Amino acid sequence: MPNSEACFSVHCCLSTVFVILRKEMGGVKRATRNKYLGRRRNRNLSRSKVSTDDTAGYADVSNADPRPPSCDQSSASKTKLSFFGISLDSKNEHVSTPADIQSDCYFFVQKDVLQYFFDKVLCYSCHSNSVRFDIVRDKSCGFAVKGHLKCTSCGIVIFEEYLCKRVYDSKANRAPFELNMLAAVAFRGIGCGYSAMEDWCGNMNIVHCQNSSAYQKNCERLRVASQETFEKVRDESVEKIFKEYEKLGVLPDDNGVLDIAVSFDGSWQKRGHSSHNGIGSVIDLLTGLPIDFHVLSNFCHKCRYFESIDDVSDIWKERHLENCPKNFEGTANAMEVECAKVLWRRSEANFKLRYSTMLTDGDSKSFDAISEENIYGVDRHIVKEECINHISKRMGTALRKLVETCKAQGRSISGRGQLTKEKIMKIQNYYGRAVKDNANDVELMKKRIFAILFHMSSTNETPKHVHCPPGKKSWCFWQRAEASGKDPGDHKNHETLPVEVGKTLVPIFRRLSDDGLLKRCSRAKTQNANESMHNLIWRYSPKGTYVGRKTLETAVALAVCQFTMGATYRSMLCNILGICEKAPLKAFSHKKNLKRLKYAEKAASKGQKARRKQLKFRTAAKETMLEHKEGITYGAGEFD
Numbered sequence: 001m002p003n004s005e006a007c008f009s010v011h012c013c014l015s016t017v018f019v020i021l022r023k024e025m026g027g028v029k030r031a032t033r034n035k036y037l038g039r040r041r042n043r044n045l046s047r048s049k050v051s052t053d054d055t056a057g058y059a060d061v062s063n064a065d066p067r068p069p070s071c072d073q074s075s076a077s078k079t080k081l082s083f084f085g086i087s088l089d090s091k092n093e094h095v096s097t098p099a100d101i102q103s104d105c106y107f108f109v110q111k112d113v114l115q116y117f118f119d120k121v122l123c124y125s126c127h128s129n130s131v132r133f134d135i136v137r138d139k140s141c142g143f144a145v146k147g148h149l150k151c152t153s154c155g156i157v158i159f160e161e162y163l164c165k166r167v168y169d170s171k172a173n174r175a176p177f178e179l180n181m182l183a184a185v186a187f188r189g190i191g192c193g194y195s196a197m198e199d200w201c202g203n204m205n206i207v208h209c210q211n212s213s214a215y216q217k218n219c220e221r222l223r224v225a226s227q228e229t230f231e232k233v234r235d236e237s238v239e240k241i242f243k244e245y246e247k248l249g250v251l252p253d254d255n256g257v258l259d260i261a262v263s264f265d266g267s268w269q270k271r272g273h274s275s276h277n278g279i280g281s282v283i284d285l286l287t288g289l290p291i292d293f294h295v296l297s298n299f300c301h302k303c304r305y306f307e308s309i310d311d312v313s314d315i316w317k318e319r320h321l322e323n324c325p326k327n328f329e330g331t332a333n334a335m336e337v338e339c340a341k342v343l344w345r346r347s348e349a350n351f352k353l354r355y356s357t358m359l360t361d362g363d364s365k366s367f368d369a370i371s372e373e374n375i376y377g378v379d380r381h382i383v384k385e386e387c388i389n390h391i392s393k394r395m396g397t398a399l400r401k402l403v404e405t406c407k408a409q410g411r412s413i414s415g416r417g418q419l420t421k422e423k424i425m426k427i428q429n430y431y432g433r434a435v436k437d438n439a440n441d442v443e444l445m446k447k448r449i450f451a452i453l454f455h456m457s458s459t460n461e462t463p464k465h466v467h468c469p470p471g472k473k474s475w476c477f478w479q480r481a482e483a484s485g486k487d488p489g490d491h492k493n494h495e496t497l498p499v500e501v502g503k504t505l506v507p508i509f510r511r512l513s514d515d516g517l518l519k520r521c522s523r524a525k526t527q528n529a530n531e532s533m534h535n536l537i538w539r540y541s542p543k544g545t546y547v548g549r550k551t552l553e554t555a556v557a558l559a560v561c562q563f564t565m566g567a568t569y570r571s572m573l574c575n576i577l578g579i580c581e582k583a584p585l586k587a588f589s590h591k592k593n594l595k596r597l598k599y600a601e602k603a604a605s606k607g608q609k610a611r612r613k614q615l616k617f618r619t620a621a622k623e624t625m626l627e628h629k630e631g632i633t634y635g636a637g638e639f640d
């Protein structure tokens with residue numbers, strides 16, 4: 001019973017079979033279209049193929065792989081993809097025609113309906129319409145089912161074959177089926193594993209699911225292929241980095257090694273500090289192209305299990321160590337530093353690159369660790385740069401801490417008209433702009449930072465806006481009014497702070513306008529690229545779901561490829577996996593790239609940026625208002 005109701009996906013090779021049948025049988029009746037066959041998408045394209053038209057009606061579901069949308073930073077996306085010739089104007093020229101797409105696709109068929117289809121077909125031998133379709137149960141390999149077509153009247157077997165192709169894989173005795181391979185790629189691509197595949201099959205009435213060991217084998221193939229794809233993509237990226245630096249007149253040294261500036265960041269699979277998996281990535285600051293990554297894991301199920309057993313054979317241990325996922329002994333916190341060391345140590349030998357400038361998030365110990373090690377020699381110091389987003393966040397954090405400290409001392413400075421959440425956010429924003437807008441000029445940066453304090457302590461009687469940035473687009477209302485010849489209005493309508501509160505902020509402003517600190521911000525770069533790449537990685541391997549190191553390595557490689565060159569990397573991956581690239585995949589990748597670019601462009605537009613900022617301020621203002629209205633409702637130990 002379940003078998004007869006089973007859906008299974010059939011490759012279009014089935015359509016070819018129909019053609020053969022028709023040719024040999026001469027008078028084949030056309031299958032009558034009924035409502036179950038679905039709507040024909042494009043009549044013209046089916047006509048262009050030799051009478052495969054009626055099967056096209058089944059093509060409701062293609063083998064499209066629903067990957068998560070990219071979360072990259074807008075302008076960065078555009079720049080990166082342009083290195084690989086992908087832009088919003090790129091025409092559909094590399095993409096196949098709709099006819100190709102239809103002829104290459106997979107689709108779902110309900111077994112009953114297929115029998116109904118064959119009921120209309122005549123046996124080529126006895127010309128009776130007793131053709132019976134069946135699935136050879138014990139010969140099915142996962143999603144690849146073996147079809148059996150027999151005439152019950154004369155007993156002749158018309159056809160017995162697998163309904164999908166095998167991929168070319170020289171290492172396997174019998175090459176795996178393309179459909180099984182694609183299923184593993186698709187599920188890993190949406191951050192799901194075998195149990196998700198089983199659930200999906202169950203819910204879809206698909207009885208022929210891959211078994212666990214076949215799935216694992218396919219995942220291992222995918223892991224190897226994903227690393228190879230990543231290496232290819234990375235080689236192209238490195239080549240492009242060399243070219244871009246050359247354009248700026250920066251050339252490699254006599255040994256062909258190029259000094260570049262990179263941003264480094266680490267990320268963990270689990271929030272908090274108990275994560276078993278951690279990654280570190282290096283992205284070139286000039287082009288935004290990722291160069292390298294490293295995955296660390298401090299856990300192995302098998303090792304932990306066998307630790308509790310005394311009589312484990314040495315042979316087992318030896319054999320296991322070759323494949324043990326654990327490659328790090330230490331806490332999650334120490335992983336970032338270790339990743340940095342590994343990445344820095346291999347840069348020169350592997351890619352002829354020296355990461356001589358490192359952009360980090362300030363509190364990172366990685367920089368100290370690699371400078372201590374003198375990785376590139378005693379006379380080659382690595383320069384540290386700060387991510388301006390993290391620097392601005394430091395201002396916000398310091399101000400919030402100040403509010404807390406004052407509160408602990410019984411002095412509230414966060415009430416109405418004082419240092420509210422909204423004002424903290426504004427100060428943080430102005431500080432960020434002072435740094436960003438005046439990159440390369442530390443003195444001006446400093447002046448604009450202190451201007452915030454003067455601006456905040458201005459009154460109608462004593463306006464102190466001379467140091468505020470001038471112009472119609474200034475954040476300072478006074479300067480804006482001045483630039484457009486209008487009356488600035490009352491100070492009460494704008495952000496001002498009581499003098500006593502302003503004074504308490506001075507030490508924080510001094511600390512955060514330190515010359516050394518500002519110099520390290522002079523490139524005004526952020527770690528946004530690393531952060532969005534990590535987001536993408538955690539979509540391929542969701543946070544909170546523990547996976548072994550190898551699975552995570554697959555996810556990271558795929559995510560980095562997608563981050564670098566968009567969905568186009570899938571063509572490379574398919575080639576390496578031995579799956580000939582199909583038209584539907586090409587079309588899908590093209591569509592994905594365009595969607596990413598459009599989204600990126602929209603997010604980068606000034607209007608959108610302003611809207612996001614406004615929303616943040618509004619939320620903060622609302623919170624302050626509510627807090628004021630409700631009084632303090634919660635605080636640790638407050639009501640003891």
Ligand SMILES: [Zn+2]
Pocket residue numbers: 123124125126127128151152153154155156
């Ligand atoms: Zn027959």
Ligand SMILES: [Zn+2]
Pocket residue numbers: 300301302303304320323324325326
């Ligand atoms: Zn182990």
Ligand SMILES: [Zn+2]
Pocket residue numbers: 455464465468476477478479
């Ligand atoms: Zn001002």
